[in-house]
Amino acid sequence: MDGKEMKRREFLQVSMGGAAACALSGALSATPRAAAAAAEPALLGGDPVRTASFPSWPVFEGNDEEAWRRVLDARAWFRFNGGAVSAFEEKYAELTGARHCLATANGTSALYTSLNALDVGPGDEVIVPPYTFVATINVVLLQHALPVFVDTDRASMQIDAQKIRDAITGDTRCMIPVHLGGLPADMDTILEISEETGVPVVEDACQAHMAEWRGRKVGSLGDTGCFSFQVSKNLCSGEGGAVLTDRDDIMERAFAFHTNGRAWGPGSAPTNSYNGANLRMTEFQGALLQEQMTRLEEQCQTRDRNAAHLTERLDDIPGVTPARMYEGATRNAYHLYMFRYDPEAFQGLPRNRFMQALRAEGVPSSSGYSPLYDQPFLREALYSRGYLNVYGRERIDRYFDELHCPENDQLCTEAVWFPQTMLLGSESDMDDIADAIEKIHAHAEALKEG
Numbered sequence: 001m002d003g004k005e006m007k008r009r010e011f012l013q014v015s016m017g018g019a020a021a022c023a024l025s026g027a028l029s030a031t032p033r034a035a036a037a038a039a040e041p042a043l044l045g046g047d048p049v050r051t052a053s054f055p056s057w058p059v060f061e062g063n064d065e066e067a068w069r070r071v072l073d074a075r076a077w078f079r080f081n082g083g084a085v086s087a088f089e090e091k092y093a094e095l096t097g098a099r100h101c102l103a104t105a106n107g108t109s110a111l112y113t114s115l116n117a118l119d120v121g122p123g124d125e126v127i128v129p130p131y132t133f134v135a136t137i138n139v140v141l142l143q144h145a146l147p148v149f150v151d152t153d154r155a156s157m158q159i160d161a162q163k164i165r166d167a168i169t170g171d172t173r174c175m176i177p178v179h180l181g182g183l184p185a186d187m188d189t190i191l192e193i194s195e196e197t198g199v200p201v202v203e204d205a206c207q208a209h210m211a212e213w214r215g216r217k218v219g220s221l222g223d224t225g226c227f228s229f230q231v232s233k234n235l236c237s238g239e240g241g242a243v244l245t246d247r248d249d250i251m252e253r254a255f256a257f258h259t260n261g262r263a264w265g266p267g268s269a270p271t272n273s274y275n276g277a278n279l280r281m282t283e284f285q286g287a288l289l290q291e292q293m294t295r296l297e298e299q300c301q302t303r304d305r306n307a308a309h310l311t312e313r314l315d316d317i318p319g320v321t322p323a324r325m326y327e328g329a330t331r332n333a334y335h336l337y338m339f340r341y342d343p344e345a346f347q348g349l350p351r352n353r354f355m356q357a358l359r360a361e362g363v364p365s366s367s368g369y370s371p372l373y374d375q376p377f378l379r380e381a382l383y384s385r386g387y388l389n390v391y392g393r394e395r396i397d398r399y400f401d402e403l404h405c406p407e408n409d410q411l412c413t414e415a416v417w418f419p420q421t422m423l424l425g426s427e428s429d430m431d432d433i434a435d436a437i438e439k440i441h442a443h444a445e446a447l448k449e450g
């Protein structure tokens with residue numbers, strides 16, 4: 001492109017931006033929003049909507065430090081000679097309304113423990129969503145069971161519960177709905193299918209602390225519910241996890257499995273009645289989590305409030321559609337604020353370019369998951385010696401032939417996420433996000449060219 005052509009392009013961009021801004025200010029009559037939309041996009045050399053960073057994470061105060069100090073001083077760093085882990089278990093069970101809580105080393109081990117407690121093994125099928133963190137699938141592979149993907153409901157970004165029934169066979173041993181991003185999956189349908197078929201439910205609530213379905217905490221509705229306290233999660237201790245269950249028989253097996261077969265019960269001696277692993281939480285995690293819990297409800301309320309404001313603002317912008325909550329979902333944990341981006345409404349501006357422009361305005365975002373079933377790990381696992389021994393090559397070939405999740409394929413091209421930490425600030429942070437998107441919308445044509 002020569003100098004003259006460059007000039008002409010710049011002129012076109014400025015004049016087209018101006019025309020769009022006129023149209024906007026006509027509609028919104030010189031509000032600050034219209035002013036933001038009129039300004040030159042930061043990606044094309046204008047001033048960004050914001051330069052401040054969003055709230056940092058994790059957070060701690062004096063109480064967290066003191067709790068760590070107490071564990072150090074007591075020299076009781078292991079759950080069977082200190083009381084912090086069991087105190088946390090009691091508090092978390094009370095908070096969630098579950099009868100039992102078992103703390104684990106992390107969320108992956110909470111899921112792993114659940115599948116072992118339910119005796120999922122080689123030859124079994126486990127229903128899973130494709131739109132999830134890879135750990136949900138990895139724990140199924142650890143059992144040499146087959147992960148059976150049920151397509152995504154694009155509107156909610158959760159497993160399409162209406163399609164679960166058709167995926168159940170005589171070999172289905174359990175199902176793992178995920179409350180992705182903190183938005184509850186359709187638990188009415190899932191629990192009804194479980195009731196009807198006898199297939200137990202392991203809720204993956206690793207992103208859904210405090211989320212509710214018809215007023216009950218998610219994670220307390222299935223046969224087990226699994227949480228992660230990894231550092232990015234809404235309640236965190238660096239690493240950590242928990243299994244919730246109302247069933248004594250599951251708790252007994254889960255407890256034993258997570259600590260090399262030691263029997264569950266107060267003051268029980270190590271009896272090795274079962275086999276198992278070591279997936280225990282440390283006293284440091286147990287102590288820290290109790291302190292982190294003291295601000296959990298307040299943080300949830302802040303996210304609720306900010307998310308509601310952001311959704312209200314985004315409702316006015318064509319081409320951005322926040323993930324829909326089911327009628328029974330009475331509280332969203334907003335681990336992620338998720339929406340679908342439609343380039344058609346942005347003059348064909350591709351998602352990556354949209355996100356790049358958003359980043360330039362001072363608003364970071366993520367494009368979320370890519371289709372898990374296309375990743376090499378799945379073929380690697382299912383064509384491994386162990387799997388071929390159990391299922392045979394023909395069965396595995398058929399598995400891949402039948403693997404189609406078109407709705408999920410589509411969602412992976414259109415999703416955009418904001419992490420939970422961005423919702424912990426002020427209402428004006430939300431206005432910045434919406435202003436930035438409005439600005440990009442108004443200048444989409446120029447951004448496409450630029």
Ligand SMILES: *Cc1c(COP(=O)(O)O)cnc(C)c1O
Nearest residue numbers: 106107108133135206207228230
């Ligand atoms: C974080 C997460 C896990 C795993 O938790 P870790 O604590 O990282 O092991 C499992 N499932 C989902 C949906 C998650 O987000």
